[in-house]
Amino acid sequence: MALSERKAMIIKAVVDSYIDSCQPISSSEIREKYLPSLSSATIRNELSALEEMGYLTQPHISAGRIPTAEAYKMYVDKLMPKHKLTKSELAIIRHYFGQKLTDMDSLVRKTAKVISEITNLTSVACVRPLSNDVIQSVKIVKVTDTVALFIIVTDRTIIKDTFAEVPFDVSEQYFEDASKFISEMFGGHKISEVENPEKLAKDVRQEYERVFEAVIKILKDYSQDSSGEIVLEGSSKILDQPEYTSLGKAKAMLQLLDAKERLYPVLSESGGMNLSIKIAGDNEMAEGAPECAIVTANYEMEGVIGSAGVIGPMRMDYSKVVSVLEYIGKTLNSLDNLEEEQ
Amino acid sequence: MALSERKAMIIKAVVDSYIDSCQPISSSEIREKYLPSLSSATIRNELSALEEMGYLTQPHISAGRIPTAEAYKMYVDKLMPKHKLTKSELAIIRHYFGQKLTDMDSLVRKTAKVISEITNLTSVACVRPLSNDVIQSVKIVKVTDTVALFIIVTDRTIIKDTFAEVPFDVSEQYFEDASKFISEMFGGHKISEVENPEKLAKDVRQEYERVFEAVIKILKDYSQDSSGEIVLEGSSKILDQPEYTSLGKAKAMLQLLDAKERLYPVLSESGGMNLSIKIAGDNEMAEGAPECAIVTANYEMEGVIGSAGVIGPMRMDYSKVVSVLEYIGKTLNSLDNLEEEQ
DNA sequence: TGTTAGCAGTCAAACAATGTGAGTGCTAAT
DNA sequence: ATTAGCACTCACATTGTTTGACTGCTAACA
Numbered sequence A, B: 001m002a003l004s005e006r007k008a009m010i011i012k013a014v015v016d017s018y019i020d021s022c023q024p025i026s027s028s029e030i031r032e033k034y035l036p037s038l039s040s041a042t043i044r045n046e047l048s049a050l051e052e053m054g055y056l057t058q059p060h061i062s063a064g065r066i067p068t069a070e071a072y073k074m075y076v077d078k079l080m081p082k083h084k085l086t087k088s089e090l091a092i093i094r095h096y097f098g099q100k101l102t103d104m105d106s107l108v109r110k111t112a113k114v115i116s117e118i119t120n121l122t123s124v125a126c127v128r129p130l131s132n133d134v135i136q137s138v139k140i141v142k143v144t145d146t147v148a149l150f151i152i153v154t155d156r157t158i159i160k161d162t163f164a165e166v167p168f169d170v171s172e173q174y175f176e177d178a179s180k181f182i183s184e185m186f187g188g189h190k191i192s193e194v195e196n197p198e199k200l201a202k203d204v205r206q207e208y209e210r211v212f213e214a215v216i217k218i219l220k221d222y223s224q225d226s227s228g229e230i231v232l233e234g235s236s237k238i239l240d241q242p243e244y245t246s247l248g249k250a251k252a253m254l255q256l257l258d259a260k261e262r263l264y265p266v267l268s269e270s271g272g273m274n275l276s277i278k279i280a281g282d283n284e285m286a287e288g289a290p291e292c293a294i295v296t297a298n299y300e301m302e303g304v305i306g307s308a309g310v311i312g313p314m315r316m317d318y319s320k321v322v323s324v325l326e327y328i329g330k331t332l333n334s335l336d337n338l339e340e341e342q
Numbered sequence C: 001t002g003t004t005a006g007c008a009g010t011c012a013a014a015c016a017a018t019g020t021g022a023g024t025g026c027t028a029a030t
Numbered sequence D: 001a002t003t004a005g006c007a008c009t010c011a012c013a014t015t016g017t018t019t020g021a022c023t024g025c026t027a028a029c030a
Helices: A005-021 A027-033 A040-052 A069-079 A087-096 A104-119 A172-186 A191-195 A206-224 A235-240 A247-258 A260-268 A318-338 B005-021 B027-033 B040-052 B069-079 B087-096 B104-119 B172-186 B191-195 B206-224 B235-240 B247-258 B260-268 B318-338
Strands: A122-127 A135-142 A147-154 A159-165 A230-233 A275-279 A293-301 A304-312 B122-127 B135-142 B147-154 B159-165 B230-233 B275-279 B293-301 B304-312
Touching (some): A005 A040, A005 A069, A027 A040, A069 A275, A069 A318, A087 A318, A104 A122, A104 A230, A104 A304, A104 A318, A122 A260, A135 A172, A135 A206, A135 B135, A235 A247, A247 B235, A247 B247, A260 A304, A304 A318, B005 B027, B005 B040, B027 B040, B069 B275, B069 B318, B087 B104, B087 B318, B104 B230, B104 B318, B135 B172, B147 B206, B230 B260, B235 B247, B247 B260, B260 B293, B275 B318, B304 B318
Antiparallel strands (some): A122 A230, A275 A293, B122 B230, B147 B159
């Protein structure tokens, strides 16, 4: 049975109210606050029907209704109102991104921080793994007698570098030559391609073999470490949510956050979408994960692609979260383009 | 009044028992389990006295005694037994440090992880700030048209590097020359000295002025950012502790962990000591911090100095924690020295 | 003087009994 | 199709009661 207009309005009322108060709502309360043209009895009939259809449920028989995951999905899909950011919210975002950013890491951290501050939820942010980056050049610099620095430039203009102890002591010139040789060999290839180095390099000149091995090892590390780095901000805010007053649930949630790597698939899975809302029914998220929702947005800045979002109870202010994420996305983009605007 | 032998034994009994069970202990229980030669009445007298002296307290008048912060301090100072690590604990540590370590970051993370796993407490780890490092050389490498990499080598053989957008496009040779010039200028000086750059450099050659500014900025960042990076592991384990079953206390604790930077003074303050145990009375720790204890050890490896430890309720198994930290310290040292041992 | 047995007193925690009220489902009238 | 009205359900708060684990104190004892 398709949803009548009226049923949809009732779902919206229940979700809106529950997002606001985290309390079951009764038929008469719906009438008073949302649908005064109907009587509570009529609404009761509809509520019964919606419960039958799986959108609503009640904690116990003499309580009001609360939304199910189904209802939330419907809500974010069709019913959600558009939230306007307040002046102070905008001000906070601008304040955070006001100063010039130095490096990737602090950008990610800042983004996480501002999201958490405005939404009052736990936020997550990460940069995408590098395995699909195309290598442009590799540079090796000798910094002390036994240590060399490997710098890899990729198409996303991210430069990733790693130190490696070199077991032999050679001239700076040697490294310069090796850099050129290796750049030529790897240039244009994806980082992930180094998984089978044979294909790339049929004939490594013997003199550069050791350096070659070292580079392969570094690239492999980046290629395999699929998880990027995940930054969390405001974990303790989880406990502000009334749904996690029960110790057990709070713990399940915190454990999920503790094992950041488990979050990664969820974060990256958003496909081509710019914005993704995942609402966990019972077992949709990784096992053991408590009922929760994750909203993430992809962002891009200076060629770097990442995601950021919030994680919290299903009952969250989706509308606000979405507009915050959208606005931050825009801000990052404009930072990218016009660098020095005020 | 000094503590009699017997009073000390009673304190030890109370603390031992409370660490084990987190329950107030009664006079008769002390008699049964710890001091069968005395009668419960005698013990009651002593308990009264110890309460008077500030070592013990009782949650309510008809309950047993529990230790105060004072008692814990006394305990770790004088009374604590020596814990022997079990085979499986040793195995876990060896397992973690079995593979060769690539970089500083993963060492810190690994250390935190193993500590948390064995002690079942939340662990913290960090490397010391760099402000006291002595600069040995500075190297600047051009990696793309607009980006240069600054590499700073210090006496602790840590090499710290930062990217900076260079607003002008110059030759590689220029950077090579600049590196030499700047290395000479900064070499032998502490990072913190750049706070007053005038003292260092009376006459910067004009051609290098921009590079000079950039280096100053980077060094200042490192010098001021006193907080190093703090890694936490197992935050959710906080909630395993019975003292944090109350939501309010749990939250206070998690907020403390969330604001990692607030932890830094506590971590670094351990002075010359190799092992430091901080037990917070009411307001000893930063405001808002709940009653808790922090045990940290300094470690050194490949010239890098850092601290690692645990944070948890006052009621923790100090004896075990101490031996774990000591053993890990030793392990790190030996990794350093004999690199390739099995 | 230090130790001990015994007893009266205290108090948290567990349990049971009870009332209250919010909210529903159903039925019958509109 | 809607609505008013009523009977029914059930969480929750309130209150009173019992229980038992402790202690502190006193008086006897070595």
